Amino acid sequence: MFSLILAAVLACSYVYLRRKDPRMLRNGLVLVAACWFAVTGVSQVLAQWFPWTQWITLGIVALTPLAVVVLAGFLISNGVRMMRREGRSLGNLLSLIAGLALLGLPLVAALLVLTLNPVAIGLAALLFFICSYFGVVFVVFLAYAVAYGRMKHTITPAAVVILGSQIINGKVPPLLRSRLDKGLEVYRGVSAQEELAPLLIPSGGQGADESRPEGAAMADYLVAAGAPSQHVIAEEKAKTTAENLQFSAAVAQGQGRGGAMVIVTNNYHVLRAALLSRKLGLDAQVVGSPTARYFLPSAFLREYAAILTEHKVLHALLCLPFVALTVFLTTALVLASS
Incomplete structure (x- = not known):
């Protein structure tokens, strides 16, 4: 008892x-x-x-x-x-x-x-x-x-930040597409209820094996999927998750959207992104998009190793x-x- x-x-x-x-x-x-x-x-x-x-x-x-x-x-x-x-x-x-x-x-x-x-x-x-x-x-x-x-975001965001990952031949692969589609879902859910639609910020710099910045490729995908171009501002310098969050917050602030943010990433990455957003003092909630099942074991282990390293x-x-x-x-x- x-x-x-x-x-x-x-x-x-x-x-x-x-x-x-x-x-x-x-x-x-x-x-x-x-x-x-x-x-x-x-x-x-x-x-x-x-x-x-x-x-x-x-x-x-x-x-x-x-x-x-x-x-x-x-x-x-x-x-x-x-x-x-x-x-x-x-x-x-x-x-x-x-x-x-x-x-x-x-x-x-x-x-x-x-x-x-x-x-x-x-x-x-x-x-x-x-x-x-x-x-x-x-x-x-x-x-x-x-x-x-599994938590639902409970805030009305001024900006929806979509974290980048590797692009292939300048195009968005399935894993990153999942994040972008989730970001669009959040954007449309808010813009349908609010007079001022949130800003969409696809975030990611250019890796050594990439032909263009991730943020630029992601922005093209969002616009092609129906997001108004004036609501999409790419962040193209970040190399790490922490930089994604910091630089995207600066972009939002520069566009007069310094309020709360919803951060979108894959489901295996949500907790570490949330921990980092808190460490950086950001007013944010993190939501996750689906990931191929075969990818999850290694992905969760990688996130676990990253968290151990950050608190070694x-x-x-x-x-x-x-x-x-x-x-x-x-x-x-x-x-x-x-």
């Missing part, structure tokens, strides 16, 4: 924190914790009322290694598909790397333990602690990325207790074996 009470408290906290500012990753931590205690509480109640349900719980726990193997197989298969369809860049290989790691790291830990060497056992313990920590962080990130991506000092500090615990356990094993 205590678990259910705690789950209810955490659920209320999640609702409050999300209403206060949905662009916070801590909301995901509270959400995952609420779900965990809710499942735990329900399992405990069912075990009291229907004792046979304990066997179901034990069965689920026993099948966990099989689930890990199945997940690893799926990621490896997806990584091979990504490599064939999208090329061999590091970002496209992330699901393959993650799948191999899921299979390889438990084997490495087991081999270290089998040596019966205290230092090797300590390294296996550290490997377990670190992998568990980053696994939990990934679950928090993924859960809240999905939750945030914090995560390093949070891992220090695991290092200290490992040193303590290793020292205890060495003393016990001497």
Whole structure:
């Protein structure tokens, strides 16, 4: 019963924190914790009322290694598909790397333990602690990325900013087209209700392998799709998501549209874009467009890696207790074996 009470408290906290500012990753931590205690509480109640349900719980726990193997197989298969369809860049290989790691790291830990060497056992313990920590962080990130991506924008924007991605032969590929179509949907939904239509700002500079700025190609697509040319102002200098947001905000301000913005990107990218918009102090909400399913595993892993990199000092500090615990356990094993 205590678990259910705690789950209810955490659920209320999640609702409050999300209403206060949905662009916070801590909301995901509270959400995952609420779900965990809710499942735990329900399992405990069912075990009291229907004792046979304990066997179901034990069965689920026993099948966990099989689930890990199945997940690893799926990621490896997806990584091979990504490599064939999208090329061999590091970002496209992330699901393959993650799948191999899921299979390889438990084997490495087991081999270290089998040596019966205290230092090797300590390294296996550290490997377990670190992998568990980053696994939990990934679950928090993924859960809240999905939750945030399903939120509807609640503001009337002065500008709709569409984040760029790579163009091919000067044209808009399907992934970027999805963003532009979503941006048009937001634009039309607002302009049909308001006297002053929002400004459409397609944002993206020119990469080394691109024949023109992304923003220019995106602007051509928007106008060809029916957006009034006077409502489309391209931003053509940004190289990163942070620059997309900063430079687009400056364009909006320069056009007298310094109010709230709706930022449009693909669904896997919404959370990081939202976190960055908050960090930059922008009054903005982020909405996501659909993405091909085969692309999502690597895309979410890439976003997760980017968020870890942006907060690497914090995560390093949070891992220090695991290092200290490992040193303590290793020292205890060495003393016990001497």
